[in-house]
Amino acid sequence: MHAAFLPGNREVDLREVPDPTPGHGQVVVAVRASTICGSDLRAIYREHLGEGPEAYQGVVGGHEPAGRVVAVGPGVDRIGVGDRVVVYHISGCGQCEDCRRGYQISCSAPSRAAYGWQRDGGHADLLLAEERDLLVLPDALTFLDGACVACGxxxxxxxxxxxxxxxxxxxxxxxxxxxxxxxxxxxxxxxxxxxxxxxxxxxxxxxxxxxxxxxxxxxxxxxxxxxxxxxxxxxxxxxxxxxxxxxxxxxxxxxxxxxxxxxxxxxxxxxxxxxxxxxxxxxxxSWVTSTVRMGELLENLARWGLHPETVVTHRFGLDQAAQAYSVADSGVGGKVGIVWED
CATH class of the missing domain: 3.40.50.720 (NAD(P)-binding Rossmann-like Domain)
Incomplete structure (x- = not known):
């Protein structure tokens, strides 16, 4: 599969990497939209800050993905093949107080890993994710809507x-x-x-x-x-x-x-x-949100008829990831998205 990495110095490195295989409690998501966040620009694209939760570990970039589940591993029972999902971009330990409240963003365990920072993220054709990090995307919302919800x-x-x-x-x-x-x-x-x-x-x-x-x-x-x-x-x-x-x-x-x-x-x-x-x-x-609040937001957006993708002013394919990041870094438009055709 194709994947985009962020080596720093305002560069994007496109590579061919092996397709992921799901383990216990894991799923493989065919990414359909993966938007670019300001923190990607500030802490990875321009220069690697390399400390604490902002330590980029040379993984596939992108922490705002949404897509369709194409494979599930053993022990997965809430999410099924074909489900449309948003990925909550922090995979926490699941045991600390913050994780139990749904605020994996604040998990302080050594095992905490952010998609696109310490584990492979959404700038790839396929994404390996933990079932517990997924929220079902309402039918009324697009994949690009879901990607915008994933963080921003x-x-x-x-x-x-x-x-x-x-x-x-x-x-x-x-x-x-x-x-x-x-x-x-x-x-x-x-x-x-x-x-x-x-x-x-x-x-x-x-x-x-x-x-x-x-x-x-x-x-x-x-x-x-x-x-x-x-x-x-x-x-x-x-x-x-x-x-x-x-x-x-x-x-x-x-x-x-x-x-x-x-x-x-x-x-x-x-x-x-x-x-x-x-x-x-x-x-x-206020640091990001919780899985509980994010699920509430997805339901509300569908009820309100509000589509987050309205803030996306530029769309690119994965092979144009370098151009996508350059446009996002210019800071003159709205959200920039990397999208796949269905």
Whole structure:
């Protein structure tokens, strides 16, 4: 089978590798869509950070896959051949407290392995996965929808649930890349009264408005935000992963408001008394999501008639993976997907 590896230095290495065979509790998935995440760009494509959960081990890239099951190993009983599935991209130990709650992302056992980071991921024709890491994709959703849920939309949904957003809230989204777009679209479906987004890129601001992810998209100056939100939004989510974006989210959330930080990276320097304590803010650090929450999201998306693939602006075949990563790294569009024809 064909597979794409990420050696660093903004390179993509296409290779021919053996087809996987499922062992006990494992399945083989014919990948139909595998999208590119900002963390792939930041921590693998550009340079290998090589520490902790971000230690890339030279495996097949891609941690946002969806596809159809083509083979199952012994001991598999929940998932069957022909099932359409989304792969939760962390395979945890299954025994620690975090895993038992469905948050394999936070598993700290030595056996924890992320698809596309420490074990082969979705940038290949076939993917070997653990049955426990799979969620059934509703018929109403496409494979590309499922790939978008596997990380980006799941991450955004988790943050919005922690903020408990509702029609009482205006939401500020800082960073209008794929996760920011997801946050805006989901917030609208969850009843938020108004979504204001910020991003330094005019192209991304224009796209966010065009897709209906935000009601208003701004460059993010204090003057613009005060004009749009007065003393601040009731809730905010930072998807920028930059210190500037994170500080903007904090400073333009009103007193007693709630903020979720999901964008990876960045260094934040803040006057804790002035910005946090005296303004009575609640701040959540939110890392991806759980299998339980992801399953809930898949059901809701089908019920809402919301298709995550709407944020995908570029699609490529696996043999064009190098071009796909170059486009994603340019940071001017929405989500980039690698797709297979059915």
């Amino acid at each position: 939309f799941g991450t955004a949904y988790e943050a919005l649930c922690r903020l408990a957003v509702s029609g009482r809230d205006r939401l500020l989204v800082t960073g209008l890349g794929p996760v920011g777009l997801a946050a805006g679209l989901l917030a609208g479906a969850m009843g938020v009264s108004r979504v204001v987004g910020t991003d330094p890129s005019p192209e991304r601001r224009e796209l966010a408005v065009e897709l209906g992810a935000v009601d208003e998209a701004l460059a993010g100056t204090d003057e613009e935000l005060r004009a749009a939100l007065g003393d601040g939004a009731e809730a905010a989510v930072d998807c920028s992963g930059s210190g500037r974006g994170q500080l903007t989210a904090l400073r333009h959330t009103r007193r007693w408001g709630r903020v979720a930080l999901v964008g990876e990276g960045g260094q934040l320097s803040v006057d804790v008394s002035e910005v946090l304590i005296h303004r009575q803010l609640t701040v959540h650090g």
